[in-house]
Amino acid sequence: MEHGDRERLIFHIDVNSAFLSWECVYRLSHDPDALDLRTIPSAVGGDASMRHGIVLAKSPLARKYGVTTGEPLAQARRKCPNLTVVPSRFDFYIKCSRRMMELLEEYTPDHEKFSIDEIFLDMTETIHLFGDPLATASQIRERIKNELGFTVNIGISSNKLLAKMASDFEKPDRCHTLFPHEVPGKMWPLPIRELFFVGSAAQKKMEALGLHTIGQLAACDLELLKAHLGRSYAVLIHQYANGVDEDPVEERDPVNKAYGNSITLSRDISDHDNACQVLLSLCETVGARLRADHVLCSNVCVELRDWEFKNQSHQMTLAEPTDSTSVLYECSCRLLKDFWDMTPLRLMGVRAGKIADDSFSQISLFDDPGLLKKKEFEKTVDKIRNKYGIDSIKRASFLQKDSIVDHAASKKKHLNRQEDMDR
DNA sequence: TCTTCCATCACGT
């Protein structure tokens, strides 16, 4: 243990109102006189008529009105009647994200992308090339602003948790430090909810125990926490509250533990045929992603959300690992039949779990020439799809017009192609 | 009794 105790230097970079900032970059680059959405109460939001109507990103002014990310657009407009809402442009946001990541990778090979707009840099080994940490962070922040056209916050500390907390301090376009010696002054006075990993459920439980600030959590009895919040979670957030986090900065395994695809339907589905159509569409994308990653799944899960927002899921284990769309589809249909009581569905999802590498999958292929053909067919479909986009090939049963499913498929197009190119 | 599986919940972007 003594071995790894060396003090580290960690940066956390967080794009300010990422989707909104990137949307502005796009608009300004196409029309320099365009209105800068960052200067008015505005938000990037989904299409309410398709029932995707939530806030994806908000401007600082919108935030002042109490608009929060993830809330329904209708609710946001009630809080802020003159809110300007614009649709998203995901493919461009991915480009912006990648440009930023590439710029940041110049500063250290030790980095971890945390999400589309967040990254950790472990600067321990390279900071001597640049100088003072705060000055270096400021320089990075300026570079991104000047070269890419949007602003970021940078948090600086000796571990990931504190760096992330620091990047959340005053926004936008700021660098903050939160080294361990600064924790009592800068972090402990904050409300408990602002601690990373404390959501509304945990907040409620802790408030019931009289804990309102991060400092109170840091000082409270760990056994008491364990009793009310669960063992491992209690230990984790108690350490967080004390500024303790040994988690290393490392790119996470490119192979997921699960591959899922779900869609909120533009209108409720209550008949078997349409439900199966959606399942097929979902299985298509999941299967393609499994094959792109050269992995197999041994578990298939179907998730449903009904018109009353009640969620249900059922899963099954496969005798034989698979990456085949048709196998996924057959399983999904069976699961659906088993547990759907025909209440109208708002959302459907398919998830493939128990992931394993496909390097030994050949064995059974030779047993079953029919299976081999099916697999080759799917491989070809994947290739064509990668070349021309996901809409270029559709299954026969798909050709009958079905607006519900068509939207599900086309919406994923850019994302999937982008992901494929990353690998 | 110990492990594994299943369904659900919670959390983050």
Next chain:
DNA sequence: CTAACGACGTGATGGAAGA
């Protein structure tokens, strides 16, 4: 407007099932 709510991925938990 009398509301009308995304798409992921990860991990924990508690009860059921299995050995």
